[in-house]
Amino acid sequence: MTRAMWLLVCTFMVIAFVASADVVKHTFRVGNLTVKPLCEEWVVVAVNGQLPGPTISVHEGDTVVVHVINESPYNMTIHWHGIFQQLTGWADGPVYVTQCPILPGNSYTYRFNIIKQEGTLWWHAHVSWLRTTVYGALIIHPREHRSYPFIKPNREFPIILGEWWNANVVNLEAESRLPGAAVNVSDAYTINGRPGDLYQCANNNTYTIEVVHGKTYLLRIINAALNNELFFMIAGHNLTVVGIDALYTDPYTTDVVVLAPGQTTDVLLVANATPGSYYMAARAYLSAPSQFDNTTATAILQYKGVTSVATPLMPVLPEFNDTPTAHKFYSNITALSGWGYEVPLHVDVHMFITEGLGMEPCGQNATCTLGSMNNESFQLPTKLSMLEAHFSGAVQGIFTDDFPDTPPLVFDYTNENASQLISTTRKSTRVKRLAYNSTVEMVFQNTAIVSVQSHPIHLHGFDFFVLAQGFGNYDNATHRSTFNLVNPQMRNTIAVPVGGWAVIRFRADNPGVWLIHCHLDVHLSWGFATAFVVDNGPTPSSTLPPPPADLPRC
Structure with a gap:
C-alpha cells in the first residue's frame, strides 16, 4: 500500500470513527418527590420524579449534555462518578471544588465527552447528603463496531444498591457535625429504590427481574449507599465478574460480590438453576465495631413460566464482619489480560x-x-x-x-x-x-x-x-x-x-x-x-x- 493510499484509508477511518459518535441529551428536573418505601410517606429530593433517577445510556465516544434545573429547596450539583472529564473539569460537579452550587430556581448544563471508557458508572448529587436520593446509572456501551470482551448477554439489568432513612438527610448531615455526634443509622437498604419484602410495610415493594432458563444476563451493580459497604448475593447462582468501575477484568467467578460506596461491578449471570424464584440480597459489610443498619434488602430473580407463589430461596449471606470474604473478593480481581492497561513504571x-x-x-x-x-x-x-x-x-x-x-x-x-x-x-x-x-x-x-x-x-x-x-x-x-x-x-x-x-x-x-x-x-x-x-x-x-x-x- 502506497503512502497516499494509507493516508486515504486513515482519513476514512477517522471520519467513520467521528461519525459513529452521538450527542446524548437529557434534562434533569431536581425537585421534591413524595415516596413511601416503608411505613411512612416522606418528601425527598429526586430527579424527574424517579427514585433512582434516569439511566443515562451512551456509547464510548459520545458527548453527554445534561441540563440540570434545580427546583428543589436545596443547593445542588451533580457528579458524574468515574467520568474522566478530560478537559471538561468544569462539569465534574463536587460543590466548591469545580463549581459553586446550582441555587434553587437556577440551572446549569453539564457537557462532557466519553473518552476511552466502557462499562458501568453512575451519577449523583455532590452536596450535603443529597445523593441519598439523587442518583442514577450511567452505562457506557462499546462503540458500534466493537463488542464486549465476553459473551454477549441476552439482556442487561442495572442493580443499584441504596440506603434509606426515615428522616430529612440534610438535617442528619447537620446533626453529624455536632459535638459528640454519632453516625445516624439508616432504616433500610434498597435495590433499585425498593427495600424488598423483608421490611415491615414493604409488601409489593420488591424489585423483580424475569429470566429465561439457559440465558445469560449482565447485571450492572452499583453501590449508591451513603455510608456502608455491602455484600450482594443471588440464591442458587454464581456470578462472574467481568468489569469494575467501567474497566474490564479477567473473569472471576464468585458466589458473593462486595462493593464499597461508589464502586460498580459488572457480573454475568447464567440462569441455570432449577426454574423458580430466588432472592437477590444486599446487607452491610461492617469493618468497624459500631452501631449499623443490620437489615437486608431483597429483590427477586423470577424464572419465566414459573407460576408458583412459594417464598423465594434466600442466599446464605456472609456475617456482617466477614473481613476475610470481603478481602478475598477485593484482592483477587485483575485487569483483563491483553486489553492494553499498562502500568507506568517510572514514578515521579x-x-x-x-x-x-x-x-x-x-x-x-x-x-x-x-x-x-x-x-x-x-x-x-x-x-x-x-x-x-x-x-x-x-x-x-x-x-x-x-x-x-x-x-x-x-x-x-x-x-x-x-x-x-x-x-x-x-x-x-x-x-x-x-x-x-x-x-x-x-x-x-x-x-x-x-x-x-x-x-x-x-x-x-x-x-x-x-x-x-x-x-x-x-x-x-x-x-x-x-x-x-x-x-x-x-x-x-x-x-x-x-x-x-x-x-x-x-x-x-x-x-x-x-x-x-x-x-x-x-x-x-x-x-x-x-x-x-x-x-x-x-x-x-x-x-x-x-x-x-x-x-x-x-
Whole structure:
C-alpha cells in the first residue's frame, strides 16, 4: 500500500470513527418527590420524579449534555462518578471544588465527552447528603463496531444498591457535625429504590427481574449507599465478574460480590438453576465495631413460566464482619489480560497518606470527630470554587498547594494505643500540586485513631492501578516485592482494607482540580478529603479551556 493510499484509508477511518459518535441529551428536573418505601410517606429530593433517577445510556465516544434545573429547596450539583472529564473539569460537579452550587430556581448544563471508557458508572448529587436520593446509572456501551470482551448477554439489568432513612438527610448531615455526634443509622437498604419484602410495610415493594432458563444476563451493580459497604448475593447462582468501575477484568467467578460506596461491578449471570424464584440480597459489610443498619434488602430473580407463589430461596449471606470474604473478593480481581492497561513504571511523586478519623476540641469540654489525611481535615471554600481560583490565578484565601506528602508523625498506625499520640487533627484547605503527565504513587495507610475500619477512597478525574493491598502497617522493604505490575485491577474507588493499606499509581494527564476523598459521606462531611491541582500541559490539547458561560456563581 502506497503512502497516499494509507493516508486515504486513515482519513476514512477517522471520519467513520467521528461519525459513529452521538450527542446524548437529557434534562434533569431536581425537585421534591413524595415516596413511601416503608411505613411512612416522606418528601425527598429526586430527579424527574424517579427514585433512582434516569439511566443515562451512551456509547464510548459520545458527548453527554445534561441540563440540570434545580427546583428543589436545596443547593445542588451533580457528579458524574468515574467520568474522566478530560478537559471538561468544569462539569465534574463536587460543590466548591469545580463549581459553586446550582441555587434553587437556577440551572446549569453539564457537557462532557466519553473518552476511552466502557462499562458501568453512575451519577449523583455532590452536596450535603443529597445523593441519598439523587442518583442514577450511567452505562457506557462499546462503540458500534466493537463488542464486549465476553459473551454477549441476552439482556442487561442495572442493580443499584441504596440506603434509606426515615428522616430529612440534610438535617442528619447537620446533626453529624455536632459535638459528640454519632453516625445516624439508616432504616433500610434498597435495590433499585425498593427495600424488598423483608421490611415491615414493604409488601409489593420488591424489585423483580424475569429470566429465561439457559440465558445469560449482565447485571450492572452499583453501590449508591451513603455510608456502608455491602455484600450482594443471588440464591442458587454464581456470578462472574467481568468489569469494575467501567474497566474490564479477567473473569472471576464468585458466589458473593462486595462493593464499597461508589464502586460498580459488572457480573454475568447464567440462569441455570432449577426454574423458580430466588432472592437477590444486599446487607452491610461492617469493618468497624459500631452501631449499623443490620437489615437486608431483597429483590427477586423470577424464572419465566414459573407460576408458583412459594417464598423465594434466600442466599446464605456472609456475617456482617466477614473481613476475610470481603478481602478475598477485593484482592483477587485483575485487569483483563491483553486489553492494553499498562502500568507506568517510572514514578515521579511518592506520597504516604495516613487516613482515618481524628478529633478536635469544639465547645466547652467537648470534642468533634474529623476525617483526615496526613492529619489534615479538609475544609471546602465558599467564596469561589477551587477550579475557578486555580484557572484565574486567584488562589489566595481559597486554598494552598502545600499538602504534605507524608504524615507529621511515624507511629504504629494500626495500634489503637499508639494512635492516640496524634489524635488531634488540623483543619485546612491544603492541596497537592502535580506537574502535567507526572506519575504518582500513593500508599494509603488506615489508622486506628477513633476507630479502625475500611475507607473507600475515590479519586476524581482519573482511574488508578491498585498495585497491592494488605493488613497492618505498610512496609516498603517487604511489601514492594508484592506489587502486581502486570495486570493489576484498575478502579476509581478503592476500599482500603480495615486496619490495613493499599498502594495505587496513576498518571496525572488531566489538567484541573480533582477531589480525592472517602466515599462514606459522613466522613466526607467531617473533612476526609484533599485535592490534586494538575497543571496544564505544553499543548492546546493539554490545556484546560475557560469555564462555560452558565457556570454557577457563588
